[in-house]
Amino acid sequence: MSQYYTATDHFVLLPAILLALFGCATLLFDFLIFPEAKQRRWLLVFLVLGEAFAGVAFWRQQSFLLEHGGNLTAFRGALVIDHYALFFHWLFLAATLITGLISYRYLEVRDEHHGEYYGLLMLAQTGMYFLASGTELVTLFVGLETMAITFYILVGFLRADRRSNEAALKYLILGSLSSGFLVYGFSVLYGISGSTRLSEIAAAVAARDAWDPVLVLAVGTAGAGLMFKIAAAPFHMWAPDAYEGAPTMITGYLATASKAASFALLLRLFVGPLGPARESWEPLLAAVAVLSMTIGNLAAVTQTNTKRLLAYSSISHAGYILLGLVAGSPTGIKGVLVYLLVYTFMTLGAFLVLTSLARQGMAGDDINDLRGLMKRAPGHALWMLVFMVSLAGIPPTAGFLGKFYIFWGLIETGHYTLAVIGAVYAVVAIYYYFRIVKAVFVEPEEAEAGPLTVSLGTRVGLAVTGALTLLVGVYPEPVLRLAQMSISR
Amino acid sequence: MTETVFFYCFAALAVAGAILTVTMRNAVHCAISLIASLGGVAGLYLMLHAEFLFAVQIVLYIGGIMVLFLFVIMLVNLEAAARERQFHRSWVGGLLCAGGTGAMLAWFWLRGAGTLRLPPAVQPTPREGGNVESLAMVLFRDYLVPFELASLLLLVAIVGGVMMAKKRI
Amino acid sequence: MLAPVTTAHYLVLSAILLLIGVVGILTRRNVIVLMMSIEIILNAVNVNLIAFARNLDQLEGQVFAIFVICVAVAEAAVGLGILIALFRNKETVQVDEIDLLKW
Numbered sequence: 001m002s003q004y005y006t007a008t009d010h011f012v013l014l015p016a017i018l019l020a021l022f023g024c025a026t027l028l029f030d031f032l033i034f035p036e037a038k039q040r041r042w043l044l045v046f047l048v049l050g051e052a053f054a055g056v057a058f059w060r061q062q063s064f065l066l067e068h069g070g071n072l073t074a075f076r077g078a079l080v081i082d083h084y085a086l087f088f089h090w091l092f093l094a095a096t097l098i099t100g101l102i103s104y105r106y107l108e109v110r111d112e113h114h115g116e117y118y119g120l121l122m123l124a125q126t127g128m129y130f131l132a133s134g135t136e137l138v139t140l141f142v143g144l145e146t147m148a149i150t151f152y153i154l155v156g157f158l159r160a161d162r163r164s165n166e167a168a169l170k171y172l173i174l175g176s177l178s179s180g181f182l183v184y185g186f187s188v189l190y191g192i193s194g195s196t197r198l199s200e201i202a203a204a205v206a207a208r209d210a211w212d213p214v215l216v217l218a219v220g221t222a223g224a225g226l227m228f229k230i231a232a233a234p235f236h237m238w239a240p241d242a243y244e245g246a247p248t249m250i251t252g253y254l255a256t257a258s259k260a261a262s263f264a265l266l267l268r269l270f271v272g273p274l275g276p277a278r279e280s281w282e283p284l285l286a287a288v289a290v291l292s293m294t295i296g297n298l299a300a301v302t303q304t305n306t307k308r309l310l311a312y313s314s315i316s317h318a319g320y321i322l323l324g325l326v327a328g329s330p331t332g333i334k335g336v337l338v339y340l341l342v343y344t345f346m347t348l349g350a351f352l353v354l355t356s357l358a359r360q361g362m363a364g365d366d367i368n369d370l371r372g373l374m375k376r377a378p379g380h381a382l383w384m385l386v387f388m389v390s391l392a393g394i395p396p397t398a399g400f401l402g403k404f405y406i407f408w409g410l411i412e413t414g415h416y417t418l419a420v421i422g423a424v425y426a427v428v429a430i431y432y433y434f435r436i437v438k439a440v441f442v443e444p445e446e447a448e449a450g451p452l453t454v455s456l457g458t459r460v461g462l463a464v465t466g467a468l469t470l471l472v473g474v475y476p477e478p479v480l481r482l483a484q485m486s487i488s489r
Numbered sequence: 490m491t492e493t494v495f496f497y498c499f500a501a502l503a504v505a506g507a508i509l510t511v512t513m514r515n516a517v518h519c520a521i522s523l524i525a526s527l528g529g530v531a532g533l534y535l536m537l538h539a540e541f542l543f544a545v546q547i548v549l550y551i552g553g554i555m556v557l558f559l560f561v562i563m564l565v566n567l568e569a570a571a572r573e574r575q576f577h578r579s580w581v582g583g584l585l586c587a588g589g590t591g592a593m594l595a596w597f598w599l600r601g602a603g604t605l606r607l608p609p610a611v612q613p614t615p616r617e618g619g620n621v622e623s624l625a626m627v628l629f630r631d632y633l634v635p636f637e638l639a640s641l642l643l644l645v646a647i648v649g650g651v652m653m654a655k656k657r658i
Numbered sequence: 659m660l661a662p663v664t665t666a667h668y669l670v671l672s673a674i675l676l677l678i679g680v681v682g683i684l685t686r687r688n689v690i691v692l693m694m695s696i697e698i699i700l701n702a703v704n705v706n707l708i709a710f711a712r713n714l715d716q717l718e719g720q721v722f723a724i725f726v727i728c729v730a731v732a733e734a735a736v737g738l739g740i741l742i743a744l745f746r747n748k749e750t751v752q753v754d755e756i757d758l759l760k761w
Contacts, residue, residue: 120645649735
């Protein structure tokens with residue numbers, strides 16, 4: 001090991017190396033060993049193994065941090081491992097694993113089961129690793145793009161389906177536009193600080209007035225790019241279409257892991273180096289949050305496509321999560337992390353149920369396809385009820401916990417109006433989530449629909465997401481402790 | 490003096506090329522205007538003492554990406570598209586959004602000119618081994634992580650490009 | 659006679675290029691032209707970065723610009739691939755004819 005690649009560097013980078021290696025191995029083995037479509041299920045073994053190895057590496061990092069305290073910085077401040085980053089790494093790992101496990105039946109049914117899928121999932125997770133751990137603009141930007149470009153491909157993975165092509169193209173063009181804005185903001189940040197490291201940018205920002213025009217320009221352009229990535233209004237127009245056209249489990253992955261990764265970057269930037277300029281961005285962020293909740297909740301009411309409905313609901317959830325950042329107090333930031341965690345599990349769970357509805361020649365994403373699910377697959381129907389109740393934020397499910405901490409943070413910091421607006425829209429949200437519940441339980445089933453064929457992966461995924469959604473709701477202490485640990489630096 | 494003249498020449502080339510790119514009817518003409526614009530920007534790189542990037546801009550951008558664009562233009566049939574409307578129905582709204590962005594940029598830069606506090610541009614330090622060698626030092630020492638990550642990014646792009654464009658995989 | 663060129667000149671040029679790119683993306687229908695507009699935007703960013711690097715007498719900005727070019731290549735490659743896949747299924751490159759999903 002040299003001066004430029006020390007043992008610490010290796011220890012910090014190891015999970016990303018493992019993920020990238022297993023991702024590349026999947027790509028290789030796909031055409032070397034498994035040319036037949038039937039055998040491709042075995043590639044899941046690579047995914048599970050890769051995640052297991054990465055998990056062990058994360059575990060070792062976590063126990064190191066617990067033992068020695070503090071953070072691990074590597075590559076001269078380009079990467080950092082702290083509890084905050086590890087919180088997100090565990091989240092990405094769980095989301096990727098669940099998405100991979102539930103995918104094969106859907107891909108086989110839609111006749112697009114290729115090994116590249118699993119490799120791309122792992123490479124996307126590698127990109128996310130750098131988003132949560134990066135503390136330097138170039139690393140963050142390239143990591144973000146690795147994730148984003150992988151998602152463009154995954155959204156367009158159903159190559160014979162026009163909706164999927166169009167969704168991918170639209171996502172790519174608007175995504176590239178937002179990346180352009182983001183990197184323009186980064187370039188201005190570089191210009192005013194003379195460095196790409198966040199620690200030095202923090203010093204340069206702190207030396208400036210919060211309303212300094214150049215600083216506001218940098219925050220505005222970079223912020224607009226990030227708002228796009230988390231699908232917050234008015235930069236949300238890609239989300240409903242991309243969500244609708246993508247393969248269903250990729251929609252779930254996009255709504256959870258991609259959003260969480262972008263939030264990881266957003267929090268790292270806005271709480272860290274841009275924190276001193278809070279005065280200038282707080283009102284903007286509050287406006288974006290209120291607009292997201294308004295557009296998300298009101299547009300969701302009229303949707304007839306379940307994926308579009310959940311897309312608008314995810315826009316409104318982005319608004320709620322932003323409110324935690326607007327509050328800015330430790331409770332609010334803790335609320336953001338808790339919300340992201342529970343949101344990931346309940347949303348993935350809901351998309352998992354939708355994924356299993358796909359049959360030969362149909363995507364199963366119309367709200368009518370959910371009719372009579374209670375008769376066809378009672379287990380699925382009951383889990384769907386849990387996820388919908390949780391997404392609506394009704395106790396005792398996990399969704400309530402997230403909203404509770406966000407609202408608590410808002411009240412603590414005196415943002416009463418925002419708290420009231422959030423609470424009102426939470427009531428609106430109950431209406432459209434219960435439209436889904438009504439379709440599942442009350443409305444009569446379609447004549448020709450038989451019982452669902454459910455793959456083993458789906459059963460496992462449902463059990464995990466469902467159990468966590470319920471468990472975190474009734475026994476939140478471990479999650480709260482984890483979130484608390486992540487924000488104490 | 491000569492420097493100023495060159496700057497305005499290159500800047501005019503870059504801006505004119507860019508404007509033609511977004512207004513021309515035929516996609517091939519757009520691509521050629523874009524090449525002119527990229528060439529103008531390349532000239533500016535040279536004036537900013539970024540010799541390596543000048544080469545990269547010419548070889549990679551103009552030689553690589555633009556050829557890719559031209560290939561795709563040849564591959565998909567654009568004759569129909571060239572005869573149709575070039576702007577969408579909601580172009581007024583789009584223009585308004587863009588105008589808003591422009592006003593924001595202008596306002597912030599004009600207001601910010603005073604507070605930017607850029608140090609006066611100094612003569613570049615002559616670096617041993619020239620631009621390429623000193624660039625390599627920075628790239629492979631301080632930016633090792635993004636460099637390695639960029640290889641993954643390109644791998645993803647290759648896999649994605651092949652997957653999407655190939656009929657049977 | 660002519661004022662000497664300063665970093666501010668480059669920043670203004672970069673802002674103009676960025677604006678032209680945004681106008682292109684928001685008004686044109688042809689997908690290929692949209693992708694070219696994205697290239698213009700990324701070039702604007704590069705001008706910004708290199709002008710700052712020159713002003714600060716650093717090389718970091720130039721290195722950043724290399725990565726921006728790299729990302730631009732990747733985006734163009736994937737975007738054109740998706741465009742070909744779309745063209746195979748539906749013979750159009752006009753964004754507002756992508757009617758299943760409203761633009």
